[in-house]
Amino acid sequence: MAQTIEVTGLRKRYGDVLAADGVTFAVDEGEFFGILGPNGAGKTTTLEIIEGLREADEGEVSVLGMAPWPRNPRLLPRIGVQLQASSFFERLTAREQLRTFGSLYGVPAKKADVMLEAVGLTDKADVRVEKLSGGQAQRLSIACALVHDPELVFLDEPTAALDPQARRNLWDVLKEISTAGRTVVLTTHYMDEAEALCDRVAIMDAGRILRLGPPAALVRGLDAPARISVASGVLEAGEARLLPGADDADDDGVSLIISTRDPSAVVAAMAARDALDGVQIRGATLEDVFLDLTGREYRA
Amino acid sequence: MSNYESFKSLARAMFLGFRRDRGALFFTVLFPLMFLVIFGGVFGHQTTSKVKVLEIGQVPVVDQAVARDGAGLGKVMKVTRSTDRAEALRKVEKGDSDAVVEQRGGELVVHYSAADQVKSGTVRGLMDSIVQSANLAATGRPPAFKVTTQQVEDDSLKAIQFFTPSLLGWALASAGVFGASQTLVTWRTKGILRRLQLSPAPIPTVFAARVAVSLAVALVQFALFVLVAQLPVFGLKLGHSWWMAVPMVAAGVLAFLSIGMVIGAWAKSQETAQAVTQLIVLPMAFLGGSFFPLDDAPTWMKTLSYVFPLRYLNEGMLNVMGRGLGPTSALPQIGVLLGVAVAGALIATRLFRWDAA
Numbered sequence: 001m002a003q004t005i006e007v008t009g010l011r012k013r014y015g016d017v018l019a020a021d022g023v024t025f026a027v028d029e030g031e032f033f034g035i036l037g038p039n040g041a042g043k044t045t046t047l048e049i050i051e052g053l054r055e056a057d058e059g060e061v062s063v064l065g066m067a068p069w070p071r072n073p074r075l076l077p078r079i080g081v082q083l084q085a086s087s088f089f090e091r092l093t094a095r096e097q098l099r100t101f102g103s104l105y106g107v108p109a110k111k112a113d114v115m116l117e118a119v120g121l122t123d124k125a126d127v128r129v130e131k132l133s134g135g136q137a138q139r140l141s142i143a144c145a146l147v148h149d150p151e152l153v154f155l156d157e158p159t160a161a162l163d164p165q166a167r168r169n170l171w172d173v174l175k176e177i178s179t180a181g182r183t184v185v186l187t188t189h190y191m192d193e194a195e196a197l198c199d200r201v202a203i204m205d206a207g208r209i210l211r212l213g214p215p216a217a218l219v220r221g222l223d224a225p226a227r228i229s230v231a232s233g234v235l236e237a238g239e240a241r242l243l244p245g246a247d248d249a250d251d252d253g254v255s256l257i258i259s260t261r262d263p264s265a266v267v268a269a270m271a272a273r274d275a276l277d278g279v280q281i282r283g284a285t286l287e288d289v290f291l292d293l294t295g296r297e298y299r300a
Numbered sequence: 301m302s303n304y305e306s307f308k309s310l311a312r313a314m315f316l317g318f319r320r321d322r323g324a325l326f327f328t329v330l331f332p333l334m335f336l337v338i339f340g341g342v343f344g345h346q347t348t349s350k351v352k353v354l355e356i357g358q359v360p361v362v363d364q365a366v367a368r369d370g371a372g373l374g375k376v377m378k379v380t381r382s383t384d385r386a387e388a389l390r391k392v393e394k395g396d397s398d399a400v401v402e403q404r405g406g407e408l409v410v411h412y413s414a415a416d417q418v419k420s421g422t423v424r425g426l427m428d429s430i431v432q433s434a435n436l437a438a439t440g441r442p443p444a445f446k447v448t449t450q451q452v453e454d455d456s457l458k459a460i461q462f463f464t465p466s467l468l469g470w471a472l473a474s475a476g477v478f479g480a481s482q483t484l485v486t487w488r489t490k491g492i493l494r495r496l497q498l499s500p501a502p503i504p505t506v507f508a509a510r511v512a513v514s515l516a517v518a519l520v521q522f523a524l525f526v527l528v529a530q531l532p533v534f535g536l537k538l539g540h541s542w543w544m545a546v547p548m549v550a551a552g553v554l555a556f557l558s559i560g561m562v563i564g565a566w567a568k569s570q571e572t573a574q575a576v577t578q579l580i581v582l583p584m585a586f587l588g589g590s591f592f593p594l595d596d597a598p599t600w601m602k603t604l605s606y607v608f609p610l611r612y613l614n615e616g617m618l619n620v621m622g623r624g625l626g627p628t629s630a631l632p633q634i635g636v637l638l639g640v641a642v643a644g645a646l647i648a649t650r651l652f653r654w655d656a657a
Binding site: 051052053071073076077079081083086087088089090091092096099100101103104105106128144 | 305306308309310312313314316317320321486490491492494495496497498499500501502654655
């Protein structure tokens with residue numbers, strides 16, 4: 001069976017900048033696929049080429065078995081694209097907004113109203129878009145992308161500029177989208193978001209895909225140590241270094257941090273010493289993967 | 301996919317957006333209407349008022365003339381009797397009356413003030429002609445010569461007849477250019493064009509919706525202007541072919557929309573679009589004859605005015621609405637405006653960009 005998205009050797013140049021430099025990947029049907037990278041990594045350009053908004057300089061793109069460029073009216077009803085939260089008609093209410101976009105796809109008004117409920121905006125139906133909060137506007141924007149029930153949905157940094165509370169709320173909405181059997185492609189520069197939502201992620205930097213796989217596999221493949229921290233003073237650093245499984249230990253005066261590749265052994269030994277006051281265990285994250293791949297700190 | 305449904309809902313979205321925009325409503329509808337009220341009010345009653353004549357004692361020459369030709373003389377002269385001679389003369393001095401007449405036998409004495417030369421000229425001419433007709437009548441012979449007058453228009457072009465179409469032209473021009481340029485720039489910078497590009501709705505449908513909304517707004521402006529100007533206070537009298545102003549308005553809307561599209565396609569930000577729109581619309585309104593009749597303007601200004609599309613809209617509407625000319629009198633102007641619309645649309649298409657990048 002053909003894959004939902006197939007991208008081969010994609011290249012796009014803006015002046016001197018290679019925004020996409022030989023990007024190749026495929027997305028399966030029903031998959032939640034993430035493209036992760038800092039600003040300027042080429043995520044948006046890649047996405048825009050797949051959506052059919054831009055023409056690639058080089059390479060092949062196939063979406064649902066069709067070429068997205070030039071503008072393909074047979075493909076467009078089958079994909080949904082979430083754009084930045086300000087892309088609304090001015091001075092229209094949330095309901096009017098959704099109905100207008102729905103009608104462009106031949107969606108009846110009633111169905112548009114159902115969509116409003118799906119993103120939890122029923123009580124904001126008659127509020128003008130200018131009065132919506134950032135999170136509400138973002139949810140409306142996602143509703144606009146889903147109003148015609150597309151098989152494939154693109155979400156470009158849906159949680160950018162949202163407070164942590166609103167981000168978590170939106171994650172629930174996004175998980176809901178993919179459980180309906182849709183294929184979802186998400187770009188984000190939040191590592192935790194990609195880890196929480198995506199089946200597979202492609203880590204991009206400078207127009208290239210550096211690594212591609214399930215987030216957990218990428219992290220495990222890193223073979224990075226876990227870090228266990230307890231309150232400073234419950235255990236001497238020298239003593240901690242000698243615990244079974246411990247690689248290293250360091251006390252900065254606030255916390256004692258033990259690096260280990262066998263956290264269960266270390267925790268068991270510390271429990272025996274009754275030294276688990278304020279314990280926290282942090283495994284490696286995608287941020288460590290990025291650091292490992294590029295040799296520099298990840299800065300969103 | 302029903303294109304008609306897309307068209308309808310886009311048009312509805314744009315119309316709601318416009319109706320809820322108080323600023324746009326004010327500047328495209330109320331502001332020009334205020335100008336009409338002010339200009340109509342100020343210049344509307346500039347028709348020369350009647351000559352006020354005071355009679356002292358018996359003045360049979362004048363009385364008989366008024367009795368013979370009451371309707372004609374009554375239009376230009378108002379005769380009042382006065383008994384107090386000194387008081388009557390003082391009134392003329394102060395300008396409250398224009399002349400005092402008294403008859404001494406065969407002599408008609410006219411006291412006038414030189415302060416108002418036009419009025420005093422009129423009053424002297426009037427009295428002269430009254431006395432001469434009386435002399436002629438006294439000879440008992442039919443007059444050898446007589447004058448027959450025929451007016452060219454049913455009325456000299458009253459202020460309201462001029463200001464209604466020409467201020468309406470200005471209102472239509474600014475609404476059209478603003479509407480198109482703001483829509484295009486806002487939609488591009490906000491990413492609405494993007495969203496439309498990603499929907500299966502055909503692009504011509506999107507533009508057709510914008511044109512339809514602008515036409516509807518223009519017809520509302522037209523109706524409001526005509527209704528207000530026809531109030532008894534202003535007294536607009538529409539020419540018999542006034543309906544020809546409707547296609548004229550439509551052609552004007554198309555022309556100004558396409559100019560707005562050019563600005564909107566070219567400008568990068570809303571501020572630029574707004575500034576450029578003002579730079580085009582205001583001088584065009586002045587030199588295109590929206591605020592004063594170009595008939596009295598210097599030749600260079602008249603020549604220059606033909607550069608502006610608004611000149612043609614004003615002239616066409618003035619012909620059929622204000623001057624009462626036949627329906628074909630607006631055809632050349634409609635032709636020019638449609639030409640402008642096509643040229644603008646072609647340029648706008650070449651400059652068009654989907655996104656701000």
